[in-house]
Amino acid sequence: MQGRRRGRRPAGVDTRAALLDAARQVFVERGYDGATVRLIAARAGVDPAMVNHWFGGKEALFAAATSIPVDPAELVDDLAAGGLDQVGDRVVRRFLAVWDTAGEGRLIALIRSVSSHEESARMLREFISRLVFGRLTERLGVDQPELRAALCGSQIAGLGMVRYVLRLEPLASADHDLVAAAIGPTLQRYLTGPLHPPDPLHAPDPP
Amino acid sequence: MQGRRRGRRPAGVDTRAALLDAARQVFVERGYDGATVRLIAARAGVDPAMVNHWFGGKEALFAAATSIPVDPAELVDDLAAGGLDQVGDRVVRRFLAVWDTAGEGRLIALIRSVSSHEESARMLREFISRLVFGRLTERLGVDQPELRAALCGSQIAGLGMVRYVLRLEPLASADHDLVAAAIGPTLQRYLTGPLHPPDPLHAPDPP
Numbered sequence: 286m287q288g289r290r291r292g293r294r295p296a297g298v299d300t301r302a303a304l305l306d307a308a309r310q311v312f313v314e315r316g317y318d319g320a321t322v323r324l325i326a327a328r329a330g331v332d333p334a335m336v337n338h339w340f341g342g343k344e345a346l347f348a349a350a351t352s353i354p355v356d357p358a359e360l361v362d363d364l365a366a367g368g369l370d371q372v373g374d375r376v377v378r379r380f381l382a383v384w385d386t387a388g389e390g391r392l393i394a395l396i397r398s399v400s401s402h403e404e405s406a407r408m409l410r411e412f413i414s415r416l417v418f419g420r421l422t423e424r425l426g427v428d429q430p431e432l433r434a435a436l437c438g439s440q441i442a443g444l445g446m447v448r449y450v451l452r453l454e455p456l457a458s459a460d461h462d463l464v465a466a467a468i469g470p471t472l473q474r475y476l477t478g479p480l481h482p483p484d485p486l487h488a489p490d491p492p
Numbered sequence: 493m494q495g496r497r498r499g500r501r502p503a504g505v506d507t508r509a510a511l512l513d514a515a516r517q518v519f520v521e522r523g524y525d526g527a528t529v530r531l532i533a534a535r536a537g538v539d540p541a542m543v544n545h546w547f548g549g550k551e552a553l554f555a556a557a558t559s560i561p562v563d564p565a566e567l568v569d570d571l572a573a574g575g576l577d578q579v580g581d582r583v584v585r586r587f588l589a590v591w592d593t594a595g596e597g598r599l600i601a602l603i604r605s606v607s608s609h610e611e612s613a614r615m616l617r618e619f620i621s622r623l624v625f626g627r628l629t630e631r632l633g634v635d636q637p638e639l640r641a642a643l644c645g646s647q648i649a650g651l652g653m654v655r656y657v658l659r660l661e662p663l664a665s666a667d668h669d670l671v672a673a674a675i676g677p678t679l680q681r682y683l684t685g686p687l688h689p690p691d692p693l694h695a696p697d698p699p
Contacts, residue, residue, distance in 0.1 A: 393607050400604035400657055410658040435654060435663040436674055442658070443650020447642060450607055451617040451649070456642040466688045467643055471678045481673045 373473030389449035580680030596656035
């Protein structure tokens with residue numbers, strides 16, 4: 286048993302690391318949709334079945350490659366399950382639960398990476414726009430899905446910056462109820478509400 | 493004339509650079525309010541009048557030290573001038589005008605610095621929370637000024653991340669009217685609206 290474990294673990298760890306390296310390269314080169322499990326496995330020099338074995342699938346491999354501690358498919362399932370009602374509130378609470386647990390250090394490292402490497406920026410962009418909010422708007426069946434996804438990304442990324450990176454009070458230590466009450470309605474409008482004001486307010490003349 | 497210019501310019505450039513260095517140190521050590529012009533000038537080894545001469549005052553020196561291309565005092569004057577009506581729209585348009593002009597490279601450098609150095613994070617926090625949105629909420633005379641300021645900071649920082657760093661479309665290339673229509677109402681609510689839902693919506697039981 287001991288011998289078997291000794292022989293196996295390093296190989297497994299190597300396979301996992303090789304897959305992460307290959308995934309980062311292939312996702313950057315081809316985008317999320319163009320990067321197939323087969324291509325990533327070939328680049329890593331392992332069998333495609335290893336992706337399922339080590340990560341459970343392409344989505345979770347992508348999340349691991351970006352160091353984001355969440356499986357986007359599960360996340361979108363959870364968020365979409367309740368329908369349109371209070372979905373903004375659920376998005377905010379889920380974001381806080383994930384990053385309060387993961388620790389600010391991990392988010393700071395992600396933002397540093399994104400602002401230092403164009404490849405990291407491209408991967409986070411795919412993650413936010415396609416895997417999370419793109420899927421969520423699709424599941425909710427709303428109009429203007431790309432704009433809604435980008436708007437959600439802007440408020441959620443900014444909440445992360447202010448709470449975990451800048452540590453701006455009172456948002457840095459506010460409990461989840463307060464943050465959800467203040468920011469949930471913003472996400473709710475970005476996901477389900479009107480994005481342009483009605484015409485009377487649109488008049489460009491100052492009062 | 494030539495001799496005078498040669499003798500003067502390097503000294504002036506040195507004075508300006510010394511003031512910027514000293515300002516970064518003293519602002520980080522003491523915060524914005526604790527950092528006096530006298531202290532900064534003493535640290536730089538120059539006369540306090542040089543702060544006005546080179547920067548026009550403490551606020552503009554702070555902005556220069558953070559590399560943010562805006563004088564916060566002028567900015568708040570402009571934003572507050574129109575009162576509560578459409579102030580969210582004005583905040584969004586002004587942010588876009590400043591950073592579309594300055595170029596994304598400058599914002600990316602700022603965010604990299606903030607996520608790499610605790611001192612930069614502290615300075616940007618002071619800038620957002622006190623010099624811009626803290627002053628603005630004060631001028632507008634609204635309740636819960638700290639929370640409102642932090643909420644505004646979260647949406648504006650996130651807009652910067654998504655438009656200039658991640659370049660997430662359609663927000664990355666959207667014209668100012670579209671961005672102001674979509675995000676202006678968020679800033680408007682954060683600055684002037686109710687931050688907690690009315691009691692009936694507050695009920696924790698799912699429908």
